[in-house]
Amino acid sequence: MFMFKKLSCLVILACISFFVYAQDPHKLRIGFQFTPEVTWLKSKSINLENRRSMIGFNFGPVFDYNFGSNYAITTGVIISRSRGSLFYEDSTKFNSRPDHLYSSALTVDYNLQYIELPIAIRLKTNEIGYMTYFGVFGVVPAINISASGEFDDPAEPNARYIPESFSKDVSLPNLSMLISAGAAYSISTNTSAFLSINFYNGLIDVTDNPKNYKTKAVLNRLGLTAGIMF
Numbered sequence: 001m002f003m004f005k006k007l008s009c010l011v012i013l014a015c016i017s018f019f020v021y022a023q024d025p026h027k028l029r030i031g032f033q034f035t036p037e038v039t040w041l042k043s044k045s046i047n048l049e050n051r052r053s054m055i056g057f058n059f060g061p062v063f064d065y066n067f068g069s070n071y072a073i074t075t076g077v078i079i080s081r082s083r084g085s086l087f088y089e090d091s092t093k094f095n096s097r098p099d100h101l102y103s104s105a106l107t108v109d110y111n112l113q114y115i116e117l118p119i120a121i122r123l124k125t126n127e128i129g130y131m132t133y134f135g136v137f138g139v140v141p142a143i144n145i146s147a148s149g150e151f152d153d154p155a156e157p158n159a160r161y162i163p164e165s166f167s168k169d170v171s172l173p174n175l176s177m178l179i180s181a182g183a184a185y186s187i188s189t190n191t192s193a194f195l196s197i198n199f200y201n202g203l204i205d206v207t208d209n210p211k212n213y214k215t216k217a218v219l220n221r222l223g224l225t226a227g228i229m230f
Contacts, residue, residue: 029064029190033076033227035198041084041110042202044216051085051107058116062227070124074136078116082219085109086207093213095168096149103155112170112206112219113146120178127186136180140200144172171208174219176200182225196225 039056043049058080064072088106120138147170151161182196202218209215 027066029066029072029229031062031064031194031227031229032060033062033078033225034059035223035225037082037221037223039082039084039219039221041086041206041217042220043086044205044218047089048215048217049087049089050217051087054083054085054109056080056082056221058223060116062229064122064229070126072122072124074120074122074138075118076116078118078140080114080116080142080221082112082114082221083110084112084217084219086215086217088215092215093210094149094163095208095210096163096166097161098210102151102153105154107152109150109152110166110170110206111146111148111150112144114142114144114174116140116142118178120180124184130186132184132186132192134182134184134194134196136178136182136196136198138178139203140176140178142174142176144170144174144206169208171204171206173204174206175203176219176221177203180225184229191228191230193228194226198223198225 035058037056038053040050040053058078060076060078062076064074066072086108089104091104092102092106118138118140120136122134122136124132124134147166149163149166153161178198178200180196180198182194184192184194186192200221202220205216206219207215207217
């Protein structure tokens, strides 16, 4: 995990350095965003169910590189914290506690933290008054940097087990499809505030159970983003 944290820091520094040295004031815009979200794990296995949606958030710097008056490549370095709850209908095992067989009807709450590097196209209207309307379409590769879980086992009704490390039960990479729509308000010539609604559709399995106990679930998110661009 320490190695992954170091790698994440290097990725952040590399991205920031790239945009600093490549900056063109007429094409590049830099900003910051914060997004409260509703997050959930969607089951892709017949013996696995989503128990409930939970609250998460993400934040970080964002970059728009304009290659036309109505088009931009948008990216960023985003820290996200997502949560989800899964109900295991059958008995199962986890890498964090490999010698223990959990009974059926187990509920596990997942707490997942990622570094995300979105790659998307922003399509925007011409300015109407002080307003510009936009849509964003792209993909969001991510690396898991932290994971924890909380187990509610009906065989042990008076105890909720929290493993010291849960990273072995979560896939390192994640990939989502991003669809977003919003509006920006021009504060000055080079500064604007924006608000958007975003849907992240998970494309790959975020769980990693032991062999013979494999299940599949993807991470979905719906958020409202507020931010500012310079």
